[in-house]
Amino acid sequence: MLASIVLAGTLLGGLGLFILAIAMMTDGLKLAAGTNLRRLLCHWTNTPIRGIFSGFTLTAIVQSSSAVTVASIGFVNAGILTMRQSLGVIYGANVGTTVTSWLVAITGFKMDLHAFALPMIGIGMMTKIIKPEGRSAAFAMALVGFGLFFIGIDFLKSAFEGLVTAFDLSQLTAEGNMQIGIYLLVGVVMTVLTQSSSASIALTITAAASGLIGNVAAAAMVVGANVGTTSTAVLASIGATSQAKRVAAAQVIFNVTTAVIALFILPIIFALITFIENFMGLSADVATSLALFHSVFNILGVLLIFPFNNYLSAFLEKFFLSWEEQASHPKFLDKAIASTPDLAVNALILELKSIGERVAEFTQAQLKKQQVSSVKAQQYGEIIRHLNNQVAGFIVNLQTEALSEQTTQQLTSLMRVNQYFLNCQYALKQLNAVLADMHNLDDADTQQAIEAYLHSLTVVINKQQLSVLAAEDELDTQLVHMQTNHDQIKAQVLIAGTRGQISVSEMSSSLDVISASHRLVRQWLKALGVLQRLNKELNHSEQNQALAAVE
Numbered sequence: 001m002l003a004s005i006v007l008a009g010t011l012l013g014g015l016g017l018f019i020l021a022i023a024m025m026t027d028g029l030k031l032a033a034g035t036n037l038r039r040l041l042c043h044w045t046n047t048p049i050r051g052i053f054s055g056f057t058l059t060a061i062v063q064s065s066s067a068v069t070v071a072s073i074g075f076v077n078a079g080i081l082t083m084r085q086s087l088g089v090i091y092g093a094n095v096g097t098t099v100t101s102w103l104v105a106i107t108g109f110k111m112d113l114h115a116f117a118l119p120m121i122g123i124g125m126m127t128k129i130i131k132p133e134g135r136s137a138a139f140a141m142a143l144v145g146f147g148l149f150f151i152g153i154d155f156l157k158s159a160f161e162g163l164v165t166a167f168d169l170s171q172l173t174a175e176g177n178m179q180i181g182i183y184l185l186v187g188v189v190m191t192v193l194t195q196s197s198s199a200s201i202a203l204t205i206t207a208a209a210s211g212l213i214g215n216v217a218a219a220a221m222v223v224g225a226n227v228g229t230t231s232t233a234v235l236a237s238i239g240a241t242s243q244a245k246r247v248a249a250a251q252v253i254f255n256v257t258t259a260v261i262a263l264f265i266l267p268i269i270f271a272l273i274t275f276i277e278n279f280m281g282l283s284a285d286v287a288t289s290l291a292l293f294h295s296v297f298n299i300l301g302v303l304l305i306f307p308f309n310n311y312l313s314a315f316l317e318k319f320f321l322s323w324e325e326q327a328s329h330p331k332f333l334d335k336a337i338a339s340t341p342d343l344a345v346n347a348l349i350l351e352l353k354s355i356g357e358r359v360a361e362f363t364q365a366q367l368k369k370q371q372v373s374s375v376k377a378q379q380y381g382e383i384i385r386h387l388n389n390q391v392a393g394f395i396v397n398l399q400t401e402a403l404s405e406q407t408t409q410q411l412t413s414l415m416r417v418n419q420y421f422l423n424c425q426y427a428l429k430q431l432n433a434v435l436a437d438m439h440n441l442d443d444a445d446t447q448q449a450i451e452a453y454l455h456s457l458t459v460v461i462n463k464q465q466l467s468v469l470a471a472e473d474e475l476d477t478q479l480v481h482m483q484t485n486h487d488q489i490k491a492q493v494l495i496a497g498t499r500g501q502i503s504v505s506e507m508s509s510s511l512d513v514i515s516a517s518h519r520l521v522r523q524w525l526k527a528l529g530v531l532q533r534l535n536k537e538l539n540h541s542e543q544n545q546a547l548a549a550v551e
Contacts, residue, residue: 017152024145048309051088052095052302059096065197068093069233069251073244083243083250084313090251091302094226094258098295100198101222104205105287120147152202180263183217187224197229201294209287218286219266222294223259230255245320250312258301269296330387333394344398345407348391348414349534352421355387356466356527359424363461363520366432367454384425391418410537413530420527427520434512441510443501446493450510453489456482457517461524469532479525486518 058068072086072093081089124143131137190200201222208218230252237248262269273292305312331354332347362380395411395418441447460478470478490511497507 017148020145020148020152024141024148046085048084048088048091048306051085052092052306055089055092055094056096057092058089059093060099065093065097065229068096069229069247073233073237073247076244076247083246083316084309086247087250087309087313090247090254091306094255095295095298095302097197097201097226097229098291098298101201101205101291101294104202105209105285105291117147117151120144121151180216180220180266183213183220184224184227184259184263187221187226188228189224190221191225191228192231197225200225200228205287205290208290209285215270215286215289216266218290219270219293220263222290223262223297226255226298227259242320246316249316249319253312254301254305257305258297261301261304262297269293269300272296330390330394333390344394345410345414345534345538348395348411349531349538351387351391352414352417352527352531353466355384355391355418355421356524357463358384358387359421359428359524360461360463360466362425362428364458366428366435367458367517381425381429384421388418388422388425410534413534417527417530417534420523420530423523424520424527427516427523431513431516431520434509434516438506438509438513441496441502441506443496446496446502446510449489449492450513453485453514454517456485457521460521465528466531469528469535472529472532475525475529475532479522482518482521482525486514490514 055068055072058071059065069090072081072089076083076086121144124140124145124147127140127143128137131140187200187204190203191197204213204218204221204225207213208215213221230248233248233251237245270293273289273296276292276296277289330351332350358380362384392415395415398411441450460482493502493507493510493514496502497504502510
């Protein structure tokens with residue numbers, strides 16, 4: 001009984017030391033590298049191949065694929081990396097995590113661990129005492145982590161050798177699909193609980209090398225560890241942007257796909273490992289075979305999925321759509337319509353009216369509440385800008401076709417409307433900013449006059465104006481009326497400021513609000529005027545075609 005308790009304690013202590021060592025190495029090396037990690041991710045991920053190299057290198061350096069994956073998700077979340085760039089990093093990180101397997105296989109079973117582990121701990125702690133801050137201290141802690149890494153392996157090895165001696169463990173082999181599935185699940189659970197695939201794989205290799213489990217069972221656990229490591233990315237993506245969620249989903253898809261393929265071709269992989277060991281003259285011990293297995297199936301996974309990288313990216317971009325992405329998707333534009341210019345013009349008018357509705361919604365929300373939160377304003381702005389860009393791109397692509405002069409003029413007018421609505425968005429952005437600086441004025445009459453002026457904008461800028469376009473002369477009248485209102489309220493604010501009824505800062509912020517709102521309404525009415533003329537031309541053209549058909 002006492003021997004069993006000692007064995008359990010040794011096993012738990014060794015695992016605890018190993019997890020602590022991995023954490024110390026990862027944290028220490030990340031701090032020691034400083035901004036170099038970010039620089040490497042930012043500048044060496046512009047192609048998928050470079051991304052793979054960066055992911056491998058960083059994981060080999062910090063000894064944690066989870067740390068590299070989480071960093072990638074963070075950079076995607078911050079807009080530093082694109083989702084497509086990060087895919088290569090994830091592939092490379094999976095291959096990079098095999099370095100831990102080789103460290104365990106080579107150093108853990110072929111060297112006197114205490115001969116260099118203890119000096120590493122001693123040198124690291126002395127350096128930490130001499131230089132307690134900065135990169136030297138971070139590197140010193142990483143050195144201590146490496147020393148504890150090997151001490152932990154030694155404890156695990158002793159514990160597993162004791163288990164083999166004390167108990168009959170012949171049943172701990174994987175001979176059927178059910179048993180392989182159980183060991184796969186054990187690998188997944190171990191990694192989820194420890195949040196370290198390195199710890200799970202080291203535990204697995206040590207157990208197999210000590211004779212506790214068979215090669216196939218150990219291989220299944222290594223595959224399970226690869227699947228389990230995706231839990232860190234999934235947790236990191238909670239509350240993140242849509243792009244970051246896609247990165248986490250990409251890692252899950254890649255690791256699960258690789259795991260399924262590896263399990264299906266397990267005998268082929270072991271045959272390949274035997275060939276590689278014979279060809280390279282490697283010693284055919286269990287630890288080396290498992291490290292080689294870990295490397296081979298990860299590299300094969302990258303080779304199999306890399307040709308489908310663009311398809312995977314396109315597939316993921318259809319999911320985890322944020323509100324902004326859903327709202328900024330064109331409703332009326334597609335490739336089929338682009339092949340027929342007349343239909344394209346009608347579709348563009350409908351799309352621009354839809355953009356106009358967004359502008360009206362933003363205006364109503366902003367002016368009735370006096371201010372929209374900066375986050376909401378940014379979302380509205382991104383939606384309108386994204387739609388504007390897609391409309392402009394659609395028009396430009398149409399212009400490359402053989403178009404009639406009339407259609408070309410119509411497209412030019414539509415491009416002008418698109419620019420007017422984009423100018424509306426810029427004015428709304430400025431209006432939101434200046435409204436934030438404007439508070440109730442000291443003079444009640446001036447305050448009331450400004451509120452009345454802003455209310456008049458909500459009457460002009462609304463969805464109803466788009467559904468039933470007013471005649472050109474009515475729009476001209478509205479434009480003159482709004483110009484008159486603008487001049488009057490501006491004069492009233494200037495007089496109130498001159499007389500000291502409001503402070504200089506109040507006068508300045510009020511004038512900024514009036515100026516931004518006037519630009520907004522002018523651009524809005526100009527857009528409606530062009531849309532009205534286009535509608536009139538199209539209706540006239542349809543009438544002529546109908547008359548020609550009757551004749």
